[in-house]
Amino acid sequence: MSEAGERMRAKTRSARPLNDRVTHADTAATLRERLTGLAPSVLEIRDDSAAHVGHAGAAGGGGHFSLLIVSEVFAGLPRLQRHQRVLREVADLLPTPVHALSIKALTPEEFASQP
Numbered sequence: 001m002s003e004a005g006e007r008m009r010a011k012t013r014s015a016r017p018l019n020d021r022v023t024h025a026d027t028a029a030t031l032r033e034r035l036t037g038l039a040p041s042v043l044e045i046r047d048d049s050a051a052h053v054g055h056a057g058a059a060g061g062g063g064h065f066s067l068l069i070v071s072e073v074f075a076g077l078p079r080l081q082r083h084q085r086v087l088r089e090v091a092d093l094l095p096t097p098v099h100a101l102s103i104k105a106l107t108p109e110e111f112a113s114q115p
Helices: 003-014 023-038 079-093 107-113
Strands: 042-047 064-072 098-106
Touching: 023 042, 023 064, 023 079, 064 107, 079 098, 098 107
Parallel strands: 064 098
Antiparallel strands: 042 064
């Protein structure tokens, strides 16, 4: 897709309304949907919100999530650029309904070599 097409897709995606009734399960499903464009072979999303009850961000309804994503897309990219690729797909979800997102982005080879 062209760069202009990518920008249009991002604008269209960010134009979707997110209301105050979005649950953390809905948010996890939305994260999963958004990240399919990175063609992950592994995608694990964990809702860590319960560990942050009382935290200022959590008080506003924002969820805390941890993400493990494994994709060939990350081959040759340093960690910062991997995170930027992930954040590009979900930027309009920050800071609400996602208050915090911990990202672990690996190539399939890196994932296979983990203990």
